[in-house]
Amino acid sequence: MRDVYIIGTGIHPWMGFSEKVFSDFAAVAVDGALKDANIEWKKIQAIMAGIFIYGGNAGHLSGQYLESIFGETGVPVVNVYNACATGSAAIRMAYNSVAAGETDTALAFGADVSPKGFLTAKSDNAVQDRDVIRWKMGGLPNPIYWALECRKRMEKYGTTEEDLALVKVLMSEYGSKNPDARFKKIYSLEEVLSSVYVCDPLRLYEICPVSTGAAAVIVTADKELISKAGKAVKINATTMGSAIYGDPTIRISALSCPAVAEAPMLSESYSASQQAYKKSGIGPEDIDVLELPDNSSWHYLVYLETCGFCKEGEADKMLRDGETRIGGKLAVNPSGGFSSHGEALSAQALWQVIECANQLRGRCGARQVEGAKIAMAQTYGLMGNSGTTILSV
Amino acid sequence: MENMANKVARIPNLVDWSTGEVRLMSAKCNSCGTYFFPKEHYQHRPGCSREGVEDVLLPQKGKLASYTIQYYPCPAPFKTEKKITPYGIGLVEFEDEKIQVTGIITETDLKSLKLGMEMETTILEMFTNEEKQQVVTWAFRAVK
Ligand SMILES: [Zn+2]
Numbered sequence: 001m002r003d004v005y006i007i008g009t010g011i012h013p014w015m016g017f018s019e020k021v022f023s024d025f026a027a028v029a030v031d032g033a034l035k036d037a038n039i040e041w042k043k044i045q046a047i048m049a050g051i052f053i054y055g056g057n058a059g060h061l062s063g064q065y066l067e068s069i070f071g072e073t074g075v076p077v078v079n080v081y082n083a084c085a086t087g088s089a090a091i092r093m094a095y096n097s098v099a100a101g102e103t104d105t106a107l108a109f110g111a112d113v114s115p116k117g118f119l120t121a122k123s124d125n126a127v128q129d130r131d132v133i134r135w136k137m138g139g140l141p142n143p144i145y146w147a148l149e150c151r152k153r154m155e156k157y158g159t160t161e162e163d164l165a166l167v168k169v170l171m172s173e174y175g176s177k178n179p180d181a182r183f184k185k186i187y188s189l190e191e192v193l194s195s196v197y198v199c200d201p202l203r204l205y206e207i208c209p210v211s212t213g214a215a216a217v218i219v220t221a222d223k224e225l226i227s228k229a230g231k232a233v234k235i236n237a238t239t240m241g242s243a244i245y246g247d248p249t250i251r252i253s254a255l256s257c258p259a260v261a262e263a264p265m266l267s268e269s270y271s272a273s274q275q276a277y278k279k280s281g282i283g284p285e286d287i288d289v290l291e292l293p294d295n296s297s298w299h300y301l302v303y304l305e306t307c308g309f310c311k312e313g314e315a316d317k318m319l320r321d322g323e324t325r326i327g328g329k330l331a332v333n334p335s336g337g338f339s340s341h342g343e344a345l346s347a348q349a350l351w352q353v354i355e356c357a358n359q360l361r362g363r364c365g366a367r368q369v370e371g372a373k374i375a376m377a378q379t380y381g382l383m384g385n386s387g388t389t390i391l392s393v
Numbered sequence: 394m395e396n397m398a399n400k401v402a403r404i405p406n407l408v409d410w411s412t413g414e415v416r417l418m419s420a421k422c423n424s425c426g427t428y429f430f431p432k433e434h435y436q437h438r439p440g441c442s443r444e445g446v447e448d449v450l451l452p453q454k455g456k457l458a459s460y461t462i463q464y465y466p467c468p469a470p471f472k473t474e475k476k477i478t479p480y481g482i483g484l485v486e487f488e489d490e491k492i493q494v495t496g497i498i499t500e501t502d503l504k505s506l507k508l509g510m511e512m513e514t515t516i517l518e519m520f521t522n523e524e525k526q527q528v529v530t531w532a533f534r535a536v537k
Contacts, residue, residue: 126404137530139467147461200462256430259491
């Protein structure tokens with residue numbers, strides 16, 4: 001396998017609902033990545049597209065729609081869906097294609113337009129699609145799943161409401177320094193703690209909403225292109241994980257979970273991160289910057305444990321002691337996280353990778369982690385999807 | 394038990410009251426021992442032969458393993474005639490079956506909820522359909 005580098009990245013800033021179509025957002029991100037890499041469109045030898053699930057035929061063939069905007073060249077176009085880890089699947093395929101020597105340069109992208117109302121069921125067949133049951137009979141919007149786990153955590157490890165609020169305080173501080181973030185207001189502990197409960201113990205500001213956004217990454221093994229790029233970033237590993245039998249987590253869309261744990265919580269993310277550590281020879285102790293999926297404050301805490309940055313039940317202390325701050329032992333979510341962005345399903349994993357790349361390229365201005373050499377992007381995904389990407393300079 | 398004659402579950406094969414008690418419809422794999430809910434939510438142990446999966450009813454009572462109180466209405470296609478917000482959602486553990494199941498908490502003071510308390514399976518009336526039947530979902534309530 002050859003060494004593969006990120007040479008160009010592009011983002012359409014995160015925002016709320018828009019009347020514009022997803023491919024317009026995708027084009028902005030891809031244009032940005034081409035300019036950043038300083039290469040022409042014709043250099044792209046494969047397109048790995050994250051699909052836009054609410055976009056009908058167009059959204060499910062997002063790669064073809066994107067290709068026709070820039071000009072069809074006959075290269076392989078693959079469209080992929082892995083829930084919140086969709087972007088992880090896209091970059092992994094781009095990486096594998098280049099590392100194996102199938103292509104020299106490949107593009108991964110994802111774009112998502114926030115649905116106008118709430119997220120809800122996408123089919124009407126309850127036997128085939130359990131999601132129909134949870135919406136029609138369960139009364140179970142996504143944050144409820146997180147609240148059920150959060151309550152267990154509070155009971156087991158003594159996580160407090162202040163700990164949950166502190167996550168938002170920190171994320172809002174960083175989000176205010178990120179021009180691509182959607183939410184830039186800084187919140188105090190009191191403001192977060194006085195915000196309404198959505199599903200007790202999780203409050204309004206402790207849960208991320210859905211957003212619109214797009215992200216694109218160009219990877220290559222072409223030495224000429226690597227030398228032409230402004231500080232290329234090496235991909236040490238980019239992996240996907242699925243769940244493990246006996247994982248006690250109540251997964252979004254499910255109506256039951258095992259009562260006796262025979263595997264780690266969020267085992268899909270445990271699997272993805274363990275694979276990445278093994279492939280790269282890099283461990284949690286080597287990592288300077290971590291972008292984790294803080295869909296809620298609970299996620300921020302549990303992901304530090306799932307991915308081995310501390311022992312079970314110790315994440316709260318890491319947070320309280322300032323170890324997860326920029327300038328601390330491990331800078332967590334210097335981007336402001338999902339808390340400051342919201343979820344743009346097929347784009348978010350790539351946006352996490354881009355924040356990591358930008359940190360390693362020293363491009364992050366007021367939120368820059370000084371001297372960052374190794375960074376890790378970790379995703380979450382409903383129904384047992386997850387991806388991990390480890391980068392270095 | 395109240396009169397269940399004119400009641401129908403919104404989606405079939407999830408909740409049963411034919412025995413005189415309201416119970417959840419599960420399936421058990423006799424090869425790997427895993428219980429599933431819904432019964433089509435197969436969760437076999439890797440390597441299991443998947444032979445001998447049989448329909449079973451979960452016990453009527455279990456213990457509250459976690460809960461939350463939802464303050465906003467659940468969006469469509471969820472629907473109830475009466476306003477139920479704020480409503481509790483419980484994760485109820487059936488210990489011998491080694492499974493926890495989610496369900497709306499009904500007929501219970503939400504302030505009295507405590508992890509470990511005994512809960513029983515019941516139904517929640519959602520709305521009346523065109524055939525004048527009460528459409529229901531499964532739910533949990535504190536054992537009095
Ligand atoms: Zn089995």
